[in-house]
Amino acid sequence: MVAAAQHPNIELMTYSEVTDVKGFIGNFKVTVKQKPKYVDWELCTGCGTCMEKCPTKKIPDEFDFGMGQRTAIHLVYPQAVPGKPYIDAAHCTKLTSGKCGICEKVCPTDSIRFNDIPVFKELEVGAIVMATGYDQFDWKSAYGEYGYGKYPDVISGLEFERLLSAGGPTGGQIKRPSDGREPKNVAFIKCVGSRDDTKGKSYCSRACCMYTAKHAYQVKTKIEDSEAYVFYMDVRTAGKSYEEFYQRALNAGAKYIRGRVSKIYPRGDKLILKSEETLLGMPIEVEADLVVLASAMVPAAGAVELAKMVGFSVDKDGWFQEAHPKLQPVETFAAGVYLAGTCQGPKDIPDTVAQASGAAVKVLGLLSKTELATEPMVSEVDVTKCSGCGLCVPICPYSAISLQEYRERGGHGHGPFTRQVAEINSSLCQGCGACLPACRTLALNLKGFTNDQLAAEVDALCL
Amino acid sequence: MSIETNAAGWEPKIIVFACNWCSYAAADLAGLNHLEYGADVRIIRTPCSGRMDPMLILRAFNRGVDGVLLSG
Amino acid sequence: MKKRVGVFVCECGTNIAATVDTVQVAEFAKTLPGVVYSTNYKYMCSDPGQDLIRKAIEEQKLEQVVVASCSPRMHEHTFRKAAAAGGLNPYMMEMVNIREQDSWVHHDKDQATTKAKSLVRMAVAKALRNKPLQVSTVPITKKALVIGGGIAGMQAALDIAEGGHQVIIVEREASIGGKMTQLDKTFPTMDCAA
Numbered sequence: 001m002v003a004a005a006q007h008p009n010i011e012l013m014t015y016s017e018v019t020d021v022k023g024f025i026g027n028f029k030v031t032v033k034q035k036p037k038y039v040d041w042e043l044c045t046g047c048g049t050c051m052e053k054c055p056t057k058k059i060p061d062e063f064d065f066g067m068g069q070r071t072a073i074h075l076v077y078p079q080a081v082p083g084k085p086y087i088d089a090a091h092c093t094k095l096t097s098g099k100c101g102i103c104e105k106v107c108p109t110d111s112i113r114f115n116d117i118p119v120f121k122e123l124e125v126g127a128i129v130m131a132t133g134y135d136q137f138d139w140k141s142a143y144g145e146y147g148y149g150k151y152p153d154v155i156s157g158l159e160f161e162r163l164l165s166a167g168g169p170t171g172g173q174i175k176r177p178s179d180g181r182e183p184k185n186v187a188f189i190k191c192v193g194s195r196d197d198t199k200g201k202s203y204c205s206r207a208c209c210m211y212t213a214k215h216a217y218q219v220k221t222k223i224e225d226s227e228a229y230v231f232y233m234d235v236r237t238a239g240k241s242y243e244e245f246y247q248r249a250l251n252a253g254a255k256y257i258r259g260r261v262s263k264i265y266p267r268g269d270k271l272i273l274k275s276e277e278t279l280l281g282m283p284i285e286v287e288a289d290l291v292v293l294a295s296a297m298v299p300a301a302g303a304v305e306l307a308k309m310v311g312f313s314v315d316k317d318g319w320f321q322e323a324h325p326k327l328q329p330v331e332t333f334a335a336g337v338y339l340a341g342t343c344q345g346p347k348d349i350p351d352t353v354a355q356a357s358g359a360a361v362k363v364l365g366l367l368s369k370t371e372l373a374t375e376p377m378v379s380e381v382d383v384t385k386c387s388g389c390g391l392c393v394p395i396c397p398y399s400a401i402s403l404q405e406y407r408e409r410g411g412h413g414h415g416p417f418t419r420q421v422a423e424i425n426s427s428l429c430q431g432c433g434a435c436l437p438a439c440r441t442l443a444l445n446l447k448g449f450t451n452d453q454l455a456a457e458v459d460a461l462c463l
Numbered sequence: 464m465s466i467e468t469n470a471a472g473w474e475p476k477i478i479v480f481a482c483n484w485c486s487y488a489a490a491d492l493a494g495l496n497h498l499e500y501g502a503d504v505r506i507i508r509t510p511c512s513g514r515m516d517p518m519l520i521l522r523a524f525n526r527g528v529d530g531v532l533l534s535g
Numbered sequence: 536m537k538k539r540v541g542v543f544v545c546e547c548g549t550n551i552a553a554t555v556d557t558v559q560v561a562e563f564a565k566t567l568p569g570v571v572y573s574t575n576y577k578y579m580c581s582d583p584g585q586d587l588i589r590k591a592i593e594e595q596k597l598e599q600v601v602v603a604s605c606s607p608r609m610h611e612h613t614f615r616k617a618a619a620a621g622g623l624n625p626y627m628m629e630m631v632n633i634r635e636q637d638s639w640v641h642h643d644k645d646q647a648t649t650k651a652k653s654l655v656r657m658a659v660a661k662a663l664r665n666k667p668l669q670v671s672t673v674p675i676t677k678k679a680l681v682i683g684g685g686i687a688g689m690q691a692a693l694d695i696a697e698g699g700h701q702v703i704i705v706e707r708e709a710s711i712g713g714k715m716t717q718l719d720k721t722f723p724t725m726d727c728a729a
């Protein structure tokens with residue numbers, strides 16, 4: 001992380017979003033909105049005085065899924081990169097009611113800017129790597145049998161990570177969110193939202209088998225006299241050293257139960273999980289202090305809209321569509337746009353890193369050229385036939401057609417005059433030919449798939 | 464007018480206009496998996512279904528094709 | 536249309552030849568308007584196969600080439616290069632798919648052969664109307680944008696940066712790191728995530 005921030009060739013634009021993408025491979029024009037941080041990061045030294053003095057201290061910390069608290073002016077987390085705070089406008093009393101402003105008074109470098117506004121920047125780049133990642137499946141709205149989120153001690157795997165983390169709300173001690181007690185029996189349910197056509201997604205989220213094995217192992221090694229129950233459909237450990245890792249969890253004493261949990265309900269301060277042990281063919285009931293759900297990965301919020309903006313497709317679940325699942329796994333159908341990590345589909349860290357390096361190689365290959373050859377099978381206009389009606393202009397999905405002034409020499413008693421004709425930007429044109437049927441004067445043609453050629457093909461097949 | 468599908472020796476002529484990026488690739492995939500279908504089907508590759516001019520479909524029918532599948 | 540077309544029918548080992556009578560198809564091709572040369576060969580995409588195309592272009596003074604073989608999605612580039620090696624504009628090569636869309640999906644040899652002939656006729660008709668196309672060039676902005684600053688974004692950015700090019704990471708949150716920063720230890724090595 002720090003390596004990325006310090007590299008002389010890398011520029012970070014954090015708290016920023018891409019709002020527009022124009023252009024084409026080798027020549028993209030990207031508009032980025034820098035959201036107001038209300039802190040001038042050029043001046044800010046990251047000393048942290050403002051965060052110490054901020055009186056709005058009890059905001060549930062999103063980073064810890066509300067299990068911890070933060071101030072209104074804050075870092076995403078203490079080791080944030082860049083290590084400079086920003087003001088959460090929704091909770092800052094100065095920005096919401098005009099009172100306070102303490103941070104401004106205590107800041108030794110005068111870097112607080114309550115009048116900060118969004119800044120739009122235009123970037124020119126030759127290649128784009130999509131690395132927008134994933135979000136957790138919203139199990140709370142789908143799984144009534146697990147309590148729709150009304151039991152505080154039923155949490156997701158990522159929340160459990162925060163409880164394990166030394167930098168988390170509990171300092172790395174596993175404690176129940178409800179009463180802060182250390183749990184003895186921890187139950188894990190895999191495939192919550194994954195491999196579930198009825199309530200969730202049909203796909204496997206790929207990382208959960210392994211992180212659940214890790215969680216179970218950590219429970220067994222961190223908590224004395226604990227039990228870790230793992231409810232599973234299958235255990236999928238396809239990866240280098242993965243099966244060995246799973247065995248390590250088993251050897252540590254994790255109890256794997258093959259069955260889907262059909263209901264969770266409270267009994268006293270415990271949670272009861274009703275399931276089936278399908279290997280024994282009998283119903284089973286497990287008493288747990290804490291339940292951890294391996295919730296599915298879903299595309300990050302806004303990913304589908306972003307794909308549309310950049311100009312490539314997503315699959316049925318909203319994952320970014322690769323150009324070919326085997327042969328072009330990091331390319332998209334938009335030339336010059338590459339995929340890295342979970343935005344393309346669920347995957348774990350080793351696969352993410354590998355794919356990211358793959359995407360980087362594609363980018364380097366592209367940027368190592370000085371010029372780019374363009375596919376010649378694009379549309380062309382016969383200006384002598386074009387009436388300049390412009391019907392083709394809005395049809396082009398790549399905005400490759402525009403109306404331009406065309407100068408006629410005149411004759412037959414007329415002097416030179418100008419008229420409008422369609423013009424194709426051959427760099428933007430992807431050769432789809434959607435403009436052809438719109439052309440009433442047959443002025444448009446698609447090189448390599450001309451009207452003449454397709455007609456000849458039809459005729460030949462009809463013989 | 465009736466179509467005698469059972470008449471001996473009658474073979475329909477079917478032309479498919481398939482988008483290079485999806486349906487044509489899907490037809491390739493069908494081939495890869497050896498999924499058998501009628502041999503009377505002839506596929507014409509198009510760069511995109513958006514390329515399809517209705518005139519081409521009419522032309523095919525005009526020349527005696529029994530069915531046209533436009534896929535993309 | 537007095538163009539000289541050559542037709543090259545690939546057997547793809549037995550992938551095509553087991554279901555399509557390639558000799559018959561090549562013979563049939565000779566009867567098509569414009570076709571002055573046709574042949575079949577075991578693996579047209581192999582070096583000797585491509586060489587065969589190149590030599591035929593030179594010796595028969597071919598102006599158009601039709602290759603009946605696998606899907607153009609597979610080997611269009613290969614055969615365009617072969618045509619170019621023979622001195623033709625690469626876009627004067629037309630491919631026709633008699634494997635994925637014929638030999639692999641039918642088992643009746645007569646029907647599959649008939650279909651192959653019909654497809655070759657289609658390709659020849661199209662090839663006769665092929666025009667040389669020129670590849671144009673555009674300049675490249677030697678800078679990359681990475682959208683998202685998680686594991687994938689950081690790794691991609693670092694690799695591109697190490698390769699000597701400028702990279703901009705756009706991250707929606709105020710810190711890079713993504714989900715990774717929320718993780719404790721990670722499998723299978725149990726080292727820390729950040």
